[in-house]
Amino acid sequence: MPGTSLDFTARLRAAGLRPTRQRVALARLLFEGGHRHVTAESLHVEVKSAQMPVSLATVYNALNQFRDAGLLREVVVAPGRSYFDTNTGHHHHFFVEPDGALHDFPSDKVTIAGLPAPPKGTRLSRVDVIVRVRR
Amino acid sequence: MPGTSLDFTARLRAAGLRPTRQRVALARLLFEGGHRHVTAESLHVEVKSAQMPVSLATVYNALNQFRDAGLLREVVVAPGRSYFDTNTGHHHHFFVEPDGALHDFPSDKVTIAGLPAPPKGTRLSRVDVIVRVRR
DNA sequence: GCAGTATTTAGAACTGTTCTAAACTCCTTG
DNA sequence: CAAGGAGTTTAGAACAGTTCTAAATACTGC
Numbered sequence: 001m002p003g004t005s006l007d008f009t010a011r012l013r014a015a016g017l018r019p020t021r022q023r024v025a026l027a028r029l030l031f032e033g034g035h036r037h038v039t040a041e042s043l044h045v046e047v048k049s050a051q052m053p054v055s056l057a058t059v060y061n062a063l064n065q066f067r068d069a070g071l072l073r074e075v076v077v078a079p080g081r082s083y084f085d086t087n088t089g090h091h092h093h094f095f096v097e098p099d100g101a102l103h104d105f106p107s108d109k110v111t112i113a114g115l116p117a118p119p120k121g122t123r124l125s126r127v128d129v130i131v132r133v134r135r
Numbered sequence: 136m137p138g139t140s141l142d143f144t145a146r147l148r149a150a151g152l153r154p155t156r157q158r159v160a161l162a163r164l165l166f167e168g169g170h171r172h173v174t175a176e177s178l179h180v181e182v183k184s185a186q187m188p189v190s191l192a193t194v195y196n197a198l199n200q201f202r203d204a205g206l207l208r209e210v211v212v213a214p215g216r217s218y219f220d221t222n223t224g225h226h227h228h229f230f231v232e233p234d235g236a237l238h239d240f241p242s243d244k245v246t247i248a249g250l251p252a253p254p255k256g257t258r259l260s261r262v263d264v265i266v267r268v269r270r
Numbered sequence: 271g272c273a274g275t276a277t278t279t280a281g282a283a284c285t286g287t288t289c290t291a292a293a294c295t296c297c298t299t300g
Numbered sequence: 301c302a303a304g305g306a307g308t309t310t311a312g313a314a315c316a317g318t319t320c321t322a323a324a325t326a327c328t329g330c
Contacts, residue, residue: 018276018326019327020276020277020326021326039317040318041317055280056279056280057278057279057280057319057320060317060318060319061278064319074214076211076212076213076214077211078211079211079215079216080214080215080287080316081316081317082317094254094257096257105250105251109249109251110248110250111249112245112247112264116240116244118229119238119268121270123269125269126266127264127265127267128265128267129264130262130263130265131250131253131259131261132260132262132263133258133259134257134258135257153295153297153307153308154296155295155308156295156309157309158308174286176286189310190309190310191287191310192288192289192309192312196288196308199288214317214318215285215286215317215318216285
C-alpha cells in the first residue's frame with residue numbers, strides 16, 4: 001500500500017523529526033505526488049481544505065524544519081515571499097512575471113562556464129539560475 | 136566640476152523624474168562613486184547621517200522609481216529584503232551567507248549553455264545567476 | 271500508562287514595505 | 301515673477317509575510 005502515512009512517518013523520523021499528525025499531513029501533501037512549489041500561505045489553504053486543520057504557525061515551522069532537514073529547498077525569486085520546492089536535486093527555475101508562477105527545469109543540459117572563484121575565505125554553497133520570463 | 140548636483144538634475148530629468156532636493160540627494164549618494172548595493176534601510180541611514188533629511192517613505196519611493204526608470208536594478212537574494220544595485224549592466228552576483236553581503240561579478244567570461252526555451256507564450260526577460268557562498 | 275520533552279496553537283509582535291491625506295515644492299503660464 | 305496646479309514629500313497608519321510567546325497538547329521512552 002504505497003503512499004500510506006507509514007512512509008511519511010518513517011521519512012520524518014529519518015530526518016530527525018517527530019512524526020506528528022500535522023507534519024505527516026503536510027508531508028503527504030508535499031511529497032505524495034510529483035514535485036511541487038508551495039508558499040506557507042498556499043500550503044495552509046490546502047491543508048485546511050483537506051480537512052486536516054493545521055495552524056499557520058505550524059506550517060511555517062514545518063516548512064523551515066523540512067528545509068533544514070534537506071527535504072525541501074527554499075527558492076528566493078520575489079521580494080516578500082518564500083517558495084519551497086520539493087525537488088531538492090540539481091535544477092534551476094523559470095519564474096513567470098508578474099503572476100509569480102515557478103517552473104523547474106533540469107540542470108542536466110545546462111552548463112555554466114567561466115564563473116569566478118569564490119571570494120577569499122568563502123566556499124561555494126550553491127549556484128542558483130533564475131530565468132525570468134514575461135507573457 | 137564633475138559630480139555637481141547639475142549632473143544628477145539632468146540625469147533625473149532625462150529619466151522623467153523631477154529633480155527634487157530629495158531625489159538629487161539620493162542620486163548623488165547612489166551614483167557619485169563606484170557601483171553600490173543598498174537596501175532602503177541602509178540608504179535611509181546614510182542620507183540621514185549626511186545631513187540631508189529624507190523620509191523613509193521617500194527612500195522607498197525613489198528606489199522604486201529609479202528601478203522603474205532603469206537607473207537601478209533590483210536583486211532578490213534573501214527572503215524579506217530587497218537589494219538595489221547601481222550596476223545595471225550585465226553581471227551576476229556572489230551572495231555571502233549568512234551575513235548578506237553581495238558582490239558583483241562581470242558576466243563577460245560567464246557563459247550559460249543549454250538553457251531550455253521559455254515556456255509557451257512567454258519571452259525571456261532576464262537570467263539571474265546567484266552564486267551563494269559560505270564562510 | 272506516566273512522566274517529561276517536543277510540538278502545536280492562537281494571537282501578539284515584529285520586519286519590511288506600501289498607503290493615506292495633508293503640507294509642500296517644482297514648474298508652467300500669464 | 302506671482303499664482304495655480306500637478307507632482308512630491310512626509311509622518312504615521314496600515315499591510316503582508318513571518319516569527320515569537322506562553323499555555324495546552326501530543327509523542328516517546330520507560
